[in-house]
Amino acid sequence: MRYSLIIFLFLVNLNLLGQKVKLIDQADPTLSYWHKNKGIRNVKGFTFLEDAIDRNNLKYVATFKIGLYKPVYLDGCEAMYDLLSERANNLGANCFAFKDSSFVDSQKIASFTVIVFYASDSILILNQSMKPNNFVCVLADNQSPKRVISFDFNNRRIKLSQGQYFKYFPKPREKFCISKNYSKLGDQKCLVWTENQHAVYLKIKGFDVGPGLSFSGGEIDYENEELGELLIKRMLNMPISFDENSK
Numbered sequence: 001m002r003y004s005l006i007i008f009l010f011l012v013n014l015n016l017l018g019q020k021v022k023l024i025d026q027a028d029p030t031l032s033y034w035h036k037n038k039g040i041r042n043v044k045g046f047t048f049l050e051d052a053i054d055r056n057n058l059k060y061v062a063t064f065k066i067g068l069y070k071p072v073y074l075d076g077c078e079a080m081y082d083l084l085s086e087r088a089n090n091l092g093a094n095c096f097a098f099k100d101s102s103f104v105d106s107q108k109i110a111s112f113t114v115i116v117f118y119a120s121d122s123i124l125i126l127n128q129s130m131k132p133n134n135f136v137c138v139l140a141d142n143q144s145p146k147r148v149i150s151f152d153f154n155n156r157r158i159k160l161s162q163g164q165y166f167k168y169f170p171k172p173r174e175k176f177c178i179s180k181n182y183s184k185l186g187d188q189k190c191l192v193w194t195e196n197q198h199a200v201y202l203k204i205k206g207f208d209v210g211p212g213l214s215f216s217g218g219e220i221d222y223e224n225e226e227l228g229e230l231l232i233k234r235m236l237n238m239p240i241s242f243d244e245n246s247k
Helices: 031-037 074-091 121-129 225-234
Strands: 002-008 021-026 059-069 095-104 109-118 136-140 149-153 156-160 164-168 175-180 187-192 200-205 208-210 214-216 219-222 236-243
Touching: 021 074, 059 074, 074 109, 074 225, 136 149, 136 156, 136 175, 136 225, 149 200, 156 164, 164 225, 175 200, 175 219, 187 219, 200 225
Parallel strands: 136 200
Antiparallel strands: 002 164, 002 236, 021 059, 059 109, 095 109, 136 164, 149 156, 149 175, 175 187, 200 219, 208 214
């Protein structure tokens, strides 16, 4: 059995988010009107396009550039994705592809470019069939570079620093549990894996104080599949691997 710890970059500045999701190109300024009058109404969803999808079969909508300041936490990535998907949907787009990224080390400024398209239902179904499968990713929501979030995977302790995630490849019909301080106001997720199941992305938070002085020993929740795939496919660094049986 093999586990992987893989480093990736959370490239978002939540405080300046609204100013930094910038439309830099659009196919047609009247695109929203075009969609309404062609019967394509209420565009929803925002799917990450697989590399094998032929872009010639898509309707180009627009290009966005996102300016980012140094790595922050997972909530910022979710806010970025939600804002980008809302703006893309408003223009009539329902899917996106990563184009490129750049980083200015002296200013600690990063940016990446996303192209958004409109795809027919048949293409979206084909794209869905190409999605990665047979693994689970646990993303740590570390709000400080010095903070380490730990959790138990089948009673084995895993520690994640900011920018790390845990990846596991289960066998068919295997049951496994991921828990965070489960006996101390924490949380637990147990899954039974099915053969060729789509990838599952989980996000995990550490100890927290909520509204009304409510306490949480840790939360585990499901992450958006499209955002999870974008993060691990396009914003990762070198993997650090170890074997379950190693000591």
